[in-house]
Amino acid sequence: MDKIYTLPTTSDFIKKYNLNAKKSLGQNFILDQNYTDKIVKSAGDITNKLILEIGPGPASLTRSILKKNIDQLICIEKDQRCLNILQEIKQHYPEKLDYLNEDALTINEVAIFNNQKFTIIANLPYNIATLLIFKWLKIADKISSMTLMVQKEVAQRITAKFGQKHYSRMSIMINYLCDSKINFIVNNSIFTPKPKVTSAIINLTPKISEINLEEFNKLEKIVAMAFNTKRKTIKNSLKNINNICNILDDLKIAHDLRAQDLTIEQYLKLANIINF
Numbered sequence: 376m377d378k379i380y381t382l383p384t385t386s387d388f389i390k391k392y393n394l395n396a397k398k399s400l401g402q403n404f405i406l407d408q409n410y411t412d413k414i415v416k417s418a419g420d421i422t423n424k425l426i427l428e429i430g431p432g433p434a435s436l437t438r439s440i441l442k443k444n445i446d447q448l449i450c451i452e453k454d455q456r457c458l459n460i461l462q463e464i465k466q467h468y469p470e471k472l473d474y475l476n477e478d479a480l481t482i483n484e485v486a487i488f489n490n491q492k493f494t495i496i497a498n499l500p501y502n503i504a505t506l507l508i509f510k511w512l513k514i515a516d517k518i519s520s521m522t523l524m525v526q527k528e529v530a531q532r533i534t535a536k537f538g539q540k541h542y543s544r545m546s547i548m549i550n551y552l553c554d555s556k557i558n559f560i561v562n563n564s565i566f567t568p569k570p571k572v573t574s575a576i577i578n579l580t581p582k583i584s585e586i587n588l589e590e591f592n593k594l595e596k597i598v599a600m601a602f603n604t605k606r607k608t609i610k611n612s613l614k615n616i617n618n619i620c621n622i623l624d625d626l627k628i629a630h631d632l633r634a635q636d637l638t639i640e641q642y643l644k645l646a647n648i649i650n651f
Contacts, residue, residue: 403566411439417558418522429497450474498524515581530575544602594646601634
């Protein structure tokens with residue numbers, strides 16, 4: 376029998392350590408192992424992969440990951456109350472599981488994995504999900520794939536394509552570097568406590584072998600300028616850029632278009648010609 380089944384259930388762990396979800400940490404726990412198995416299955420083949428999990432909490436998803444024939448799983452857990460659970464699981468998987476009591480926003484993932492490619496599987500804390508994803512975009516060339524639980528509204532913005540309702544700054548920055556899709560919508564009844572919002576599992580697969588940080592930073596700045604005033608025309612949104620009218624003319628971009636009317640390719644052309 377798999378080692379994971381000799382451990383207490385997730386519910387038993389929660390009772391044993393008197394663990395309650397903290398709203399301040401964006402926590403919502405999943406107790407159903409079958410559901411976390413489904414999340415891991417949606418990540419594809421993770422055999423012999425290095426895996427990063429953020430905010431494991433009572434470690435239901437952690438256990439589903441460890442059931443697979445992975446190389447190593449490293450969990451980042453800010454909440455000290457959850458460390459005893461991870462330590463108990465580590466005793467069963469001493470060579471497979473490691474954990475760090477750190478803030479996911481400040482860790483150096485590339486250093487943690489010794490510059491090797493890794494895969495992310497995580498039920499992200501709602502309050503920092505977007506910040507984490509944008510952080511990971513800057514090291515996308517070190518990531519094989521990301522399977523993430525986020526709010527449905529965020530998932531729609533992430534995966535929206537040009538011309539779709541939810542096309543946004545987030546859509547552009549993420550799809551510039553990654554292929555994105557919604558794997559499935561999550562019923563909020565699986566959570567403890569039950570959140571007011573609906574969630575979704577998304578998959579992001581980086582499509583670049585090496586990231587151009589200069590291009591990324593310029594693109595991010597231009598897209599932010601455009602979408603911060605998205606009701607204005609692109610000419611007015613970017614009016615503080617020298618010679619913007621001539622630049623738009625050279626790129627055959629109509630002055631009266633708005634932020635959502637430009638494709639990723641058009642934003643990239645702007646990023647490659649504009650100097651800040």
